[in-house]
Amino acid sequence: MDDVGARPVPAAFDDWVAARGSALLRLAYVLTGNAADAEDVVQDALSRALPRWDQISRLDDPDAYVRRMVVNAHTSWWRKFRRRESPAADVRTDEVVTGPGEGLHSDERRRLWAACQALPADQRTAVVLRYYEQLEYDEIAALTGVREGTVRSRVSRGIAVLRQEMGERDE
Amino acid sequence: MSDFEERLSAVIAGQADDAPQGGGLAEAARRRHGVRRRRQLAVGAVAVVLAITAPVVVLAGGGGDGARDELVGNDGTSTAPTGEWQTVEDGDVRVAIPGDWGRFSCDFDGFESEVFGPTEVDACDFRTYLAFYGSATFDPFAGPGVISANEDADDHGWSGYVYAGDLAVTSSTGDRELTRRILASARVAGQPEVDGSEWRTVEDLGIRVDVPEFWGLGAEADLELYAVCVAPGERDDPPELEPKADVDEVGVGLSYVSGRWVSVSAPTQALGDLVMATVEATAASSAIGCVRDDFGDGLSGAEPAFPCDPGFGAPKPRAGCPDPAPDLGWLSRGSGGQLVLQPFRTLHNDAEGEAYAQENGLEYPFSNDYLDVPAGAPAAFDPLSAQVCTGAIAIRAGHRGPLEDHVVDCADFGAALTRRDSRIPVAVWRDDGVVVQLSELYRP
Incomplete structure (x- = not known):
């Protein structure tokens, strides 16, 4: 998990991007599901932040502001070019799983990731922000511009679909 | 958090490790901002300059140093057509061009713009080139997708243009198929790249139409959304297009051909333009419907890989x-x-x-x-x-x-x-x- 909000804020745009860029790419990657779209989304957000960097860098939480720009860029990208089906993660059966989730069987990990990628975009965004960024429902609501109840519904439905995909019963 | 939710959290976090590295992000963002800003400036300038010299291109690419690596769009969503090709971009519009072409800064009566081509002379004289235009100020002499021989007696090239996103993409080369292949690849970031290297001519329902094999997406692609269809109707009363899917997913064209309306649903607007431009009547016919349901498979003559449809x-x-x-x-x-x-x-x-x-x-x-x-x-x-x-x-x-x-x-x-x-x-x-x-x- 990347804690993009815990470090001091460098004033210079390049310094800030060097420190936070990877975290933004990781967020964009789990939102979009592929590297090219993740880079596209982050570059788009950063290119829009650049001309206003003086103002953004003085905010209490510039990380959150840019993170919101990334989510918005993803949403905009999705709305503009949404496809009938979500692109799938590039996964292989011989994939070696390391780091977080290493206790999971690779097949289960692959299936769960694929199922997550197959969620409708709004559900996937809510699920990622909840279980990757570890945001509270009201924070997700503020970030995505929808009501908290809507966020709860999206997360709940997303989880229900994932459980079903994984052949698990609701707890 | 339940056990399932914890596992989900771990899986997503683990997948995040596959994210691309952050090197060069600031530079890329600066370049993209520059393109956007220059385009905004150029849109105003082009409207004036078009009156005295055309064509004039909207600025494309980065800082103008001609570095080849900056030409290549950061678009890993697709593979280039076979052979050494590269992807160039203007904003969110991407086009595949031959790998040995470069980007050149051309001076048009004091208005400097950038054009892609094999040499500076070819590019800046618009003989063999690719250029991006702000479509709002683009003033074409023919319809989109029409590839026609250049009228200049000394220029034996083939020219055409298509629309992609907010831009018009125009190209000319000495080879009609090359021009068509370049234009067929025009797309907006996030859309599939069309391989326009292989085209087939199909006759059905009293029309003839050229379509790239498997709509340029390969034999494995889902082609269900894409079709060429014929509908009855009067010229001044175009039919409602029955949406086969969300309109954002397809490029749609509609044209009146010999007493019937013909619609094309293609993976991109550019390809829709190119396919529609090839439609011609072959016989008087009142037939309606779509030209083959499994367009791609039908074109190749291949049987479905599995007999029943899940x-x-x-x-x-x-x-x-x-x-x-x-x-x-x-x-x-x-x-x-x-x-x-x-x-x-x-x-x-x-x-x-x-x-x-x-x-x-x-x-x-x-x-x-x-x-x-x-x-x-x-x-x-x-x-x-x-x-x-x-x-x-x-x-x-x-x-x-x-x-x-x-x-x-x-x-x-x-x-x-x-x-x-x-x-x-x-x-x-x-x-x-x-x-x-x-x-x-x-x-x-």
């Missing part, structure tokens, strides 16, 4: 499939380790579904508007008995494309069912007791 979760009839009503069920691993098929039936959000939910204390309406419930006794089932198997989401070994039905090794089902509590929804088609197809169903 419909990505909702099996559909298909000509040639011997079993019109497949058995549906969950495939799981039984207590003895053998694979077992538990038949299910599907309830919907209707009176029957509501009654079942009440009777069994289930949430109603059903999530995703349906619920699969057991129907009948489970029985042993061997996936290896099937003549062909397909996967959709859980069974994805070696499959790198978008989620879609695709042929898999039948042994993959057993390999995927490693846990006793996991199960895979499937359809089983039989012919005289022989399992002709086993397909995983996508049942979210």
Whole structure:
């Protein structure tokens, strides 16, 4: 998990991007599901932040502001070019799983990731922000511009679909 | 957080490790900002300059130093057509051009713009080139997608343009097929790259039309959305296009051809323009309909890779499939380790579904508007008995494309069912007791 909000804020745009860029790419990657779209989304957000960097860098939480720009860029990208089906993660059966989730069987990990990628975009965004960024429902609501109840519904439905995909019963 | 939620959190975090590295992000953002800013400036300038010299291009690319690596769009969503090609971009519009072309800064009566071509002279004289225009100020002499011979007696090239996003993309080369291939690749970031290297001419319903093989997306692509259709109607009364899908997903063209309306639904607007421009009447006809349902397969003459259509979760009839009503069920691993098929039936959000939910204390309406419930006794089932198997989401070994039905090794089902509590929804088609197809169903 990347804690993009815990470090001091460098004033210079390049310094800030060097420190936070990877975290933004990781967020964009789990939102979009592929590297090219993740880079596209982050570059788009950063290119829009650049001309206003003086103002953004003085905010209490510039990380959150840019993170919101990334989510918005993803949403905009999705709305503009949404496809009938979500692109799938590039996964292989011989994939070696390391780091977080290493206790999971690779097949289960692959299936769960694929199922997550197959969620409708709004559900996937809510699920990622909840279980990757570890945001509270009201924070997700503020970030995505929808009501908290809507966020709860999206997360709940997303989880229900994932459980079903994984052949698990609701707890 | 439940155990499942913790596992989900760990899986997503683990996948994030596959994210691209952040090197060069600031530079890329600065470059993109520069393109956007220059385009905003250029749009105002072009409107004036067009009156005295045309064509004038909207600025493309980065800082003008001609570095080849900056030409290549950061667009890993696709592969370039075969051979050494590169992707260039202007904002969110991407186009594939030959790999040995460069980017040149050309001076048009004091207005400096950038054009792509094999040499500076070729590019700046607009002999062999690719350029991006702000489409709002683009003033074409012909329709989009029309590739015509240049009128200049000294120029034996072929020119044309297409629209992609907010830009017009124009190109000319000495080879008509090369011009068409370049223009066919024009797309907006996020759309598939069309390989326009192989085209087929098809005659049907009294029209002739050129379409790239498999709509330029390859034999594995889902081509269901794309079609050339003919509808009746008067010239001043165009028909409502029956949307085959969300309009954002396809490039749509509509044209009146010899007393009928012809519509084209293509993967991109550029390809829709190019295909529509080739449509011509071959005979007086009142036929209506679409030119071949399986355009791509029909063009290649190839048979479907599997005889029955899993419909990505909702099996559909298909000509040639011997079993019109497949058995549906969950495939799981039984207590003895053998694979077992538990038949299910599907309830919907209707009176029957509501009654079942009440009777069994289930949430109603059903999530995703349906619920699969057991129907009948489970029985042993061997996936290896099937003549062909397909996967959709859980069974994805070696499959790198978008989620879609695709042929898999039948042994993959057993390999995927490693846990006793996991199960895979499937359809089983039989012919005289022989399992002709086993397909995983996508049942979210």
